Amino acid sequence: MKISEKIAARSPDSPPFFTFEFFPPKTDQGFENLLSRIGRLNTLNPLAVSITWGAGGSTRGRSIELAGLTQAEYNVDTILHLTCTNMEEGSIDSALHDAKTRGIQNILALRGDSPRGDEYWIPTDPRFNHAIDLVKHIRSKPEFSDFCVGVAAYPDGHPESETDEEGELEYLKQKVDAGAEFIFTQLFYDVDGFLNWQKKVKAKGIQVPIIPGIMPIQTYASFLRLTKLCGTKVPHSVMSDLVPIRHDDQKVKDYGVELAIKMIHRLTTEGKVPGVHFCTLNLEKSVQRVIEGLGWASGQKLANRLIAETPGTIIHPSTPVSELVITPHSATDTAKNQLAATASIESEAGKGELNNAATWDDFPNGRFGDFKSPAYGDPNPWGSSQISRNQVLSQWGNPTTSDDLTSIFLRYLNSKLPTTPFSPQPLSPESLMIFQHLEKLTRHSWWTVGSQPAVNGAESTNEVVGWGPKGGYVYQKCFVEFFVEESDVESIEKKVRDEGGGWVDYFAGNLKGDFKTNTSEGGRDAVTWGVFPGQEIAQSTIIEKESFLAWKDEAFGIWAEWGSFYPPESPQRRLLDAVREKRWLVTIIHHDFQDSSALWKFLFEGDHPLVA
Known part of the structure; x- marks a missing residue:
């Protein structure tokens, strides 16, 4: 189903939705284990999942394969990212046809790698220099009329932009006027900055849903690397909180969960955003904890409704609601404790692995982590170059x-x-x-x-x-x-x-x-x-x-x-x-x-x- 239609069909009193973003792992075993991870996260009932596209189409085959599998095997609407610059001529249409064949109806149209220098750079395909070219191309082709097209926006400013904020807003308006139906934002941590930017976007006459990108902080090193790569503005308060705990990975991860919950609460109450887009980095525990902390997990909603609606339910007043609810996070921990006592049981990653499959890569470690991990590799968000x-x-x-x-x-x-x-x-x-x-x-x-x-x-x-x-x-x-x-x-x-x-x-x-x-x-x-x-x-x-x-x-x-x-x-x-x-x-x-x-x-x- 088209994402724009799913959002439009939601009632005014519906709780906010959420989507998940994954990147194709670089190894075969990482790819297989990611499918299991997506299956577990899919039990949280996301509105959709999105699959990234490597710079210049470098992950083309794996991206389309992964998107097709999530669409077909997990019956979850999938958004395929698609970059257009430095792509071989004809490969855009080929990718779109492949997506359509797999039942994918949603595309996130991105520019991707920037030109290397106007004095000698020649576009691989002269039709595509910017994301708006891709939006117009999809809209101009009858065979692609079924696609719902989204575009990216940058509340903190595009890291390679040569124009001011007003120029970026005008360009965003042009992409929407060309046929974009929803907007995913680049990750950010400055909520005040986002809310001010959101007002300017609406004042520009842009009416399509704006879905903010949220990336729970996983480690201090990855936080520094990705915020630098994306040109993200980091509030002083966040840095002052992180620096004293930067060497304790668990404390950084816990802080990242708490910060994401606070950010999303403000975005949904003050900003009235319809939902959020989680950049998972192919990790699952932090995202689970954020969703559960917000009370958005499917199991929590069901249990709370049953408690409220079932006559004669006897619950001791001192019993925490959390003890009455089985969440994916608690279920994972229960399973982990049970499996620990049964050494002969083989996990998805293989017998004898040191950690449970849901948590073994809780602390990502760059290119020399475990090659079987879904998070193995060094992803560049949205096909960008470093x-x-x-x-x-x-x-x-x-x-x-x-x-x-x-x-x-x-x-x-x-x-x-x-x-x-x-x-x-x-x-x-x-x-x-x-x-x-x-x-x-x-x-x-x-x-x-x-x-x-x-x-x-x-x-x-x-x-x-x-x-x-x-x-x-x-x-x-x-x-x-x-x-x-x-x-x-x-x-x-x-x-x-x-x-x-x-x-x-x-x-x-x-x-x-x-x-x-x-x-x-x-x-x-x-x-x-x-x-x-x-x-x-x-x-x-x-x-x-x-x-x-x-x-x-x-x-x-x-x-x-x-x-x-x-x-x-x-x-x-x-x-x-x-x-x-x-x-x-x-x-x-x-x-x-x-x-x-x-x-x-x-x-x-x-x-x-x-x-x-």
Whole structure:
């Protein structure tokens, strides 16, 4: 059913609705486990779910497959995100036909990646430069007349906009006039700012439903990354609340739930919004808790109505309503406790997993989390790019030689550059613990893009390496990853075989799909774990073949994106393309976490030092 029709059919006294947003996981097992997660969340009775679309159609196949499955298997109306810039000619119509075949009636029309530079950028399909082009295209085709089309809006301002707020409002009005029937907003945390923006939108004559985007804070690091990526304004009060608890993941998550509940209460009472759109990041517990905290869970509504309407119901006055209601959250916890006593029962993720399927990725950990997790990966909301043209030219300039690239990575290590294409944040204090070793590798033209020091039982409250609840201890194996020439891979392979002594594992891959490792098939390296009071051991960072290959594909994609900012056949483009085609990505792990220098001794010492 069309979302616009479902909203219009709601009675004035209907409670607010909610929708869920998911992104296609990068691994097959993550994809399968996401389907189970969507099934559990679907019991909360969302108005619809939406499926994101990777920049330039990079997740096209998985996005359409996932949207089709949610539509068919769970009988929930599905909104397929669709970006239009940098898409191959004809692929828009193909995607729309695929969506229609799968019974999908709702499209969120987005621009996606911005042009790299007008002086040389040529649209892949000249019909599509902006979201309004996609809206007009869908409305102009009789075969697509059944689609309900929505568009995006940005209460805090579009991060790449070159116009003022009035210009953005005018553009939003044009998208609605072109045929958009609903509006999803980008995530925000400034409710006052949204309410002021909402008044201006209505004053502009825009009458279609405006559905605010809500993203419960999951971890402090992901909050900082996503708000920066989306250009989100963060109220001072939120930051002042978060900073003191930033190292306690559970407290941050609890605060995120409480904040979302407060925001939504204001939005639905003061702003009179008809519903909200949850950006889930493919996680479920926080969203469940928010919905239950608002009293919107289906089980709560039913129980409260039965209590009110059933004559002769005897309930002790002191009995909390929460004890009378079975919510998805409480049901999950009950099931978890029961299953814990039955070791032979196999969860959806596989027998012997450390955590229950609903909660095992409660604390997302970026690209080296568990590859089976639905939340595995590094999603960019709404098909956006993490790199801007201004950032490329102002920070990384015009590299034309390998030495120029070495200089960029060295300047980053020495805090003279705030970012690289592979590191969107300044060098972390944790990396400073192994700075001299990273610098030595980089000077050797082994460009480091990821690493962590060895840690043997640091307190979970440690300012540099701590994470998780208080009273715990955290551990890390040292690893480093870098880009090298093929001949260097052969040297690494030989040294691991001759001098590794079983303590060293490596993974290496290139753009063509060649792959090397000394690990056994199915081998998994837990390189970060924590021990906390009253909890199972938590493995927050795991490196294995599947996660490495997923990251490898993304990493070589970053080289391609970096190169796309320079004109074709320019020295800069030729250099970056050559690096992408010839270099290998390598990850090396040393298992002796009790010796903080073990990995570096292996790399720099011994019979055949890899780096002098």
